[in-house]
Amino acid sequence: MTLFNNKRLDKKLFAIDVERMQLGWYSDAYFINIFNILETLAKENYTFQGISDIKEINEKLVNTGDLKVEMQFFTRRKPFSLIAGVDESLAILEDCTGYFDENNQFINTYEQLEVEAIQDGTFAFYAGDPQNVQPVLKVRGRYRDIAKLETPILGALTEASRVATNVYNVLEATQGKDVLFFPARFTHYKLQALHGYAYSLAVQAYNHKHNKNSSTFVSTDDQGDWWGGKGGGTVAHSAIACFLGDTAETMAQFSRIIPIEVPRIALVDFHNDCVGDTLLVMEKMFEKYWQYYSEGNLEEAKKYKLFAVRSDTSGSMRDISVEPLGAEELDLGVNPRLVWNMRKAIDHAYLRWNIPAPARDLAITWCKDVKIVVTGGFNVEKIKKFEKLQVPVDIYGVGSSLLENCSYHGSGNDFTADIVRVFIGDQWYPMAKVGRTHCNNPNLELIKG
Structure with missing residues (x-):
């Protein structure tokens, strides 16, 4: 074909x-x-x-x-x-x-x-x-x-x-969910354009074969050089460190300064407390969103529309919200129970906020629109397990496994x-x-x- x-x-x-x-x-x-x-x-x-x-x-x-x-x-x-x-x-x-x-x-x-x-x-x-x-x-x-x-x-x-075949197999495993292309740090920089082009072919091939509409997300400009893509991304752990560990303030300043076309994706595992940091980020972001929205300044309000939160929990760490079961594959890293904990917290975050009645319906929608991105050790096998369990992941970030010899x-x-x-x-x-x-x-x- x-x-x-x-x-x-x-x-x-x-x-x-x-x-x-x-x-x-x-x-x-x-x-x-x-x-x-x-x-x-x-x-x-x-x-x-x-x-x-x-x-x-x-x-x-x-x-x-x-x-x-x-x-x-x-x-x-x-x-x-x-x-x-x-x-x-x-x-x-x-x-x-x-x-x-x-x-x-x-x-x-x-x-x-x-x-x-x-x-x-x-x-x-x-x-x-x-x-x-x-x-x-x-x-x-x-x-x-x-x-x-x-x-x-x-x-x-x-x-x-x-790389193209690996990406295609990952897309098959995600059943068409978006895949963030994150292998730039795992290979020589001179290969970024080639790899990004291969990734773009895989997304097009998957969409063509399955009549889907998966998007392309590369992390560097060079990865998009051959096909017209642009590198995108939000914050790294180093950015949160520059804000002395305050993830919410990091995202508030990111949202204020970075152009609106860049999705607001908060990295929430800095303190190994994805639920806690997610709630802090959401509260601060919605406060700014409602402030501008209620003033009629809808363009400024859009800057504080949280697109997603991302967990990148180390495979050797157990998130605070995950009750231990005594098995590493069930307790550590980004696991299904952590994602379910995050989804539940996101959907009901507005219940914690002291907001006026007119903001309530808006807040409910604002919260439910927040997506979950997962990164860290994801490959075809792990993604298939998540999808089989219907874990509420919206976007997978995949890195080194896309470069592996299968x-x-x-x-x-x-x-x-x-x-x-x-x-x-x-x-x-x-x-x-x-x-x-x-x-x-x-x-x-x-x-x-």
Whole structure:
């Protein structure tokens, strides 16, 4: 299934290190070795001197150094991958296919290739049979011109598809609830744009497949760079520390100063008392809200509309509101009982307030509109447990698990590239290691050739 508008990313976004890519700087050394061998053989006008697996040809007429091949790239993640990294792979091919001449000038031979590729954001399936795969990229051309590019292309496909597929699986687990993309601190900053793009593809793919309307929330501007998103967020524990531990005052000043389009989400676990700090924040925020609302200043009142509260309780801590049962999985961290405690407190917070009668109905709605965001150690398995128990979580914040290699799906997130055919004379002949073969994918599109 191909998604969206069939537009590919501008290759300038990838900021590819073209000069060093052409030199093989990012390539496994054995690809440099085969390139050097083939280049030398081409200069020597060498013809094949061995015994070919292809019996119907005259192998003595094969110029090995200039052999034209067909390569196919495919995922080995079971049962499927949401593919990303194709557009970057195409950019690598376009700028880095070729060789250096005797004057050490790079000769780009991309125009001599035939290339087919699927769209980023397309599903590819793998049932575990390497003879029945769905290639996401096919390249036909002189092998020595593309030998150095296999490593970076496989890396681009693997990294982006791993994150996209992980995010998609998380969205399946949440049943379409919004997922805050929080892995920036768990990887090198240069990967933020790639990861954020993969995340955006996953949200679009999930919405498209399930007719949902999940939103995108990234935490840094770079995560949104390739697709037009902007980083968003509210407060960190360090902000509360700067306000000497007063979470309510932190949120009051945040709401006064930060533009209204930024959701007001209070982080409420600073004192390991999520219920207590939630109630303090809500009381202070509604007091300001009602003040401006009653004056008719609705725009200023909107600044104090609390969007959500977030618990990030450490997995080694038991929140004050959670009565101990003697089992870590039931007592510690962000657990279902804590979230239920928070929901009950949020919905009935207005009963504690000394407010005039005209404010009561407004306060009831204001409280019920407050959402609950949970973060800290959430992955597919934990989210599924919460959803099965119908825990009243509105938004999940997920971080490091979105970057993990999901080995429980068989072969992890590996991508593989194989030569599957060679061109001799005027026709293609099968040529692949045992267990691999030439395969097709109906979602492949002709890029050039």
